[in-house]
Amino acid sequence: MDNPRSFIVITLFPEPVSGMLNSSILRKAQEKGIVHFTVLNLRDFGNGRYRSTDDYPYGGGGGMILRPEPVFRALQFARERVCGLQENLQQGDSILPRIVYPSPQGRVFHQKDAWAWSTDPRPIIFLAGHYEGIDERILLGHSIEEWSIGDYVLTGGELPALAMIDSIVRLLPGVLSDPQTVRNETFSGDLFDYPQYTRPPVFEGMKVPDVLLSGDHARIGQYRREKAREKMLRVRPELLS
Ligand SMILES: C[S@@+](CC[C@H](N)C(=O)[O-])C[C@H]1O[C@@H](n2cnc3c(N)ncnc32)[C@H](O)[C@@H]1O
Numbered sequence: 001m002d003n004p005r006s007f008i009v010i011t012l013f014p015e016p017v018s019g020m021l022n023s024s025i026l027r028k029a030q031e032k033g034i035v036h037f038t039v040l041n042l043r044d045f046g047n048g049r050y051r052s053t054d055d056y057p058y059g060g061g062g063g064m065i066l067r068p069e070p071v072f073r074a075l076q077f078a079r080e081r082v083c084g085l086q087e088n089l090q091q092g093d094s095i096l097p098r099i100v101y102p103s104p105q106g107r108v109f110h111q112k113d114a115w116a117w118s119t120d121p122r123p124i125i126f127l128a129g130h131y132e133g134i135d136e137r138i139l140l141g142h143s144i145e146e147w148s149i150g151d152y153v154l155t156g157g158e159l160p161a162l163a164m165i166d167s168i169v170r171l172l173p174g175v176l177s178d179p180q181t182v183r184n185e186t187f188s189g190d191l192f193d194y195p196q197y198t199r200p201p202v203f204e205g206m207k208v209p210d211v212l213l214s215g216d217h218a219r220i221g222q223y224r225r226e227k228a229r230e231k232m233l234r235v236r237p238e239l240l241s
Contacts, residue, residue: 004036005172006082006123007165008097010074011158012053012130014041020162029175037165038081042066045073054131063132071127071138075099082123097123099144101134102160104153106146109164111187113147117164118171126164128157192232194224 009017020026021037029035046053047069054064082097098120117124127134127144138144149160169175171182186193197208211223232240 003121004033005121005169006036006038006097007169008038008040008078008081008123008125009128009158009161009165010040010042010071010078010125011128011156011161012042013128013156013158014039017128017158017162021165025170025175026166029169029172032174034172034174035169038078040074040078040081042070042074045070045077057132061132065132066129066134068135068137071134072141075125075127075138075142078125082125097125099125099127099142100161100164101127101129101139101144101146102149102157102164103129103133103146104148104151106148108151109147109149109160109167111167114164114167114171115188117168124165124168126157126161128161130156191225191228192236194228195231 009021011017018037018039021030021039026035026037030037042053043051045051047067051070053066053070055067057063057065079097098117127138139146147160147164149163154160173179176182182188184193197212201208201213209223211219214220229240
């Protein structure tokens with residue numbers, strides 16, 4: 001079996017991050033040995049007796065900034081941790097991690113990036129920012145990629161890191177029971193996924209379209225493509241062009 005893909009999250013909020021990583025498909029992917037998750041508590045790398053991790057910004061302005069030393073120590077530990085997995089790697093495998101800082105100022109992460117990252121064997125370290133962000137010197141001194149999950153500002157990098165991990169992991173072979181599922185999904189083909197129905201056949205006066213009960217797979221396929229196209233035209237016409 002291949003080495004498990006390694007994802008490390010550095011965060012001030014390890015509990016909710018671990019909670020999500022240990023739920024649903026992500027938990028199953030771990031149990032199958034396809035992925036390995038490590039969650040590091042940034043506070044463990046904090047300064048002094050109080051494990052301080054943040055401070056006021058030089059030059060004034062609101063909010064707090066994550067100090068560089070704890071972040072630097074956590075990154076170093078994460079790298080060593082990643083290298084600690086080296087024994088399990090086969091010769092020639094790349095162990096140099098990719099370091100990702102989720103940031104609203106980064107390149108926007110799309111499904112095509114999730115596909116590309118799903119085939120890249122490098123471990124990924126996610127550095128979840130908080131408060132008003134991190135000291136700029138961390139970004140200048142390391143080769144860190146900034147990636148955004150969309151043009152809006154969140155409280156922390158935890159949700160973006162989880163969103164990116166989730167979108168990558170579900171594409172890894174063996175994670176979902178039917179590998180075709182991800183090929184037909186929204187943003188993986190030319191069209192949105194089609195509208196789905198399950199039991200009961202009538203709900204609040206609304207019937208499941210007859211064609212889906214017909215057993216005629218050619219007609220069902222055509223109907224689904226039409227509906228997917230209709231919705232795309234209505235909601236995201238720019239994607240059709
Ligand atoms: C309140 S935000 C800091 C925003 C920063 N002061 C700015 O205006 O660009 C705190 C942290 O949340 C994360 N974050 C917020 N919005 C994000 C987004 N759209 N994509 C990825 N990460 C985001 C980043 O890690 C960031 O350091």
